[in-house]
Amino acid sequence: MSSVMDILLVEDETEVLEGICLALRQLVADTCRIYAVGNAEDAREILQAIRPRVIVTDIVLPGMSGLELLEEVRTIPGYSPKTIVISSYNEFAYAQQSLRLGALDYVLKPFDKSEFIQKIAGVLELIEGEDRKISELQHQIEHSRMGTKVLMDQYILSFCTKKTHLQEHIYHRLQLWNLTWLTTTPYRLFAFGLHGDAHGRDKEVELQLFAVSNVAAETLQRFPPSYLLKNVHNRWIVITAYPDAEQIMEDIRDNVRKFQRQELFFGASATMFSFQSLSDAYDQAIQALRWAFANRSPLLFYSDISEGRGENMSGDADADCVSMLMNGDSEGIEAVVGRKIDNMVRFTHVQHRKQLAQSCLDWIIAVQALLNEKTGFQMDQIPLSLWEKLEQCATMEEIKRELTGYYVALSSKIASDLPVMSNAIIEQAKAIIAEESHGELSLNRLAERLAIHPVWLSHLFKKETGQNFSDYMIDLKIDNAKKLLRESSLKIYEIAAKIGYQDLQHFGKIFKKRTGMSPKEFRYGK
Template identity: 20%
Template sequence: MYRILLADDEGIMLESLKKIIETEYGNECEIHCAKSGRVVVEMAQAYPPDICFMDIQMPGISGIQAIREIQKFNSSAVFVIITAYDKFNYAKEAVNLGVQEFLTKPVNKKVILETCAKMMTKVDQIRQKRSDDLLIREKLETVVPMIESGYINNILLQDDFVTYQDNYTQLLDIRQKYGYMMVIEFGDSMENGVLSNAVGASVKANKFYSTFREIAQGFFECLVGPIMGNRIVLLVPYENAKEDYEDRVAIVTRARNMVHKFENRIDSMFRCGIGRVKELGSVKESFKEAVVALRESISHVVHIEDVPAAQKYDGEYPRDLEIRYQKRILEKDAAGAMNCAEGFFEWMHSQQAVTREDIEIKILEMVMNAERRAFFAGTLKYNVNSRRSYIRELQSCTDIENLKKWFLDKTREICTKLENSKEKEAGSIIDRAKEYINENFRRDISLDDVSREVDISPYYFSKLFKQETGKNFIEYLTEIRLKNARELLQDSRLSIKEICAQSGYSDPNYFSRIFKKYEGVTPSEFRERLG
């Protein structure tokens, strides 16, 4: 079936064209007619045509203008211009619009039918191309996720993944040289930042994976990795070598909206950790940072830059127990680290070939290694001479049990120092924020201004400020401003309007309402009470 639209202001011409086409093609064609440019555009919207026979000169909107309007909402229609000899100067503009044929009046039956057959062939070609494109797209939608999963698997699991990187970037048409990784965790519920039922969630993930992928790629131009336990990893190609503050805030905001949409569409809870921008050849480091960001925070969405005292950690050890020990240390999980330490110590003690001296050296190595990694992660401070007593302490241990106690005590001590360091860092951020507010409360400052000053995202700053001070940003700012106002009201030389301006308010009426809300009286009444 072909839908044909005939447009000509001459009724006889329209009837002739319609009769010729209907006689030749019968029910193969659905024909509609219009006598003006406006009507033909409206009809093309109501009955989108495959083929248009268009007279150039019509009342109101010309045929050329009508073609231009129709192409805005129907790019696949083919057009045939019908024109008189003296109107042929329109031809150049018509060619630019992609008109297929020009017919000059009077037009005989043979020419009309030949042109119609040619246009039908053109429509068939367009339909076939559309069908082929859809088929290719369907195949790509099956293949591309597999390639993306392969690329992300390669990044995370292969030491020499750079060898294959060019192949993947060409296949996936990745032109950027940089990128960052996001780790999405999911589970049935969340308590203290930990998602429950990871195993059950990973089984459920197979059902929602396609929806997850659709949502993620709606918010970020990203590659979506495979399901890995209760995690899915995203790789977001990025133009620049580093994201600035505004970009980082925008990324966190978008990620937060993405997580909300996940939870609205999918029956699970979600968390998202975001790493720094890296060269694609080093983007695995961004993955590690995203994992640390998740581990160091209880927020739904957290960027590694917004986590006090949380940095990447480097190096791997050949034994699982050693690896877990170092991880638990950096997680400030004292109980977990001590369990690993005790297990490793018992393993050493059970080996016949291992002497007491071997045990002393190994536990000293593990403790110093943990301190070194914590130091380079920026979460622990110590002086060069801070360990001079370690060897003496080990040698003074009278038996194996005392050696074990020394190892466990040191492990607990490191975790405690790390936890205190994290709290101190958070306190430092809030101290800087308070200092900025105290110095600038007279200006029109916002939460965004303060979070920019301390270099963390507004979302994270808002939560941290409330957590550390017990007040939200606006409450704290209002308290500072009103304290200043109360002090100024004791000076009778200043008007209420002047005090309002010097306290950070531009509207005296609003200032009075806020003052009364907190103080119970207006500024004028407060001054009168002072006498």
């Protein structure tokens, strides 16, 4: 045992209690203090004086029961001993209550003394293991409080990834780390990474990253005040108040090229003037770095990619692309492709060209699925050659051209195939309407039967018939009503109900609006 531990035994059978004590003393020698009592009241006194780490108690005791004693133990703040319950009763309710009170074991009498002692030995080992973990954790916490670089990096990175307002405790920590210049001086943030990322075996990659970190850190010593850290994607982050950030980036790039023969790419934020803008600076630098990788530009400032593009370029690219495909709008296709690729690079974790190519193919699948949902138009499989071409593209502009070319060709195919399909769909729709003209057929229900999107069905209906769906349905019902008014002896309210109008007054208004006469006037030719 690493330290003296207190064990409390509560058992009213003297022989059993003495037997456990004797065996337990042989097990623990001088490493534990054993307190043995015959009732819960004496046990409570011991609990008030000390806090035993282990409690072994019988259930049936004079006065207060062992379970009632454990109930009291649970109310003591910050105290959670390991407990074992012993009992002469093999009742599930007792066992269940014991476990609910936190007991590690429920032992039935009579029991084998050596096996029982081994159970206690297991509990002591469990406590030792937990104490060891707590000690290690406390050591780590204590070590962290000393202000290690790892802890500093974690804190600063958290401020970069989540907008944080300057609070007193944060300011004190920045003070401890000599970083208060982040709260008083204009600064920039730039991110950089290896061209094509580090490659090789894990150990080799670690050495490459370690070497680059050392060169960058040594270079930064000449440009105070600056701070260097690395994020989870192996991108280095530099926050600096040095006036010439571009000079810092060029020196780091040149030194890494000279000493490590590695190529770096950089993305830099705009100048920031407040601590809480760290997250904005980080987002800008990461976006600029992605752009630098995608375009093979060694150094890009955020302003280089944001000017003329706007901050909110997302929109609904899938729906926009489908609309352009259906309308045969080549210029619109080119614009939406450009916007989508820009956003992929700026706002997603695309790290290299293969990932960008895969993202483009994922987008094509999403667009074709939406096109199929809206129109029922069946797409061919994406050709493997397109994937190969996208992976071979050296710049974003080449990727945009390949993707635009694919969509323009797809739009031409739609333009040639869709009219025939559209006419067939509307003819099928008319047939269904004719079958159910006396019921309550809705556009959504009709679209469901035709397996196409309601919005697209509405568009096709208007295009092919010159009427929207609701007007077509009303005209059809009024035609049926006119026929019934002239050729049957049904009462007007019966005719209204037969064609789907339960409200006679509403039917009368619709009928007069369409024919210029009331149903009665129409029937008698007035």
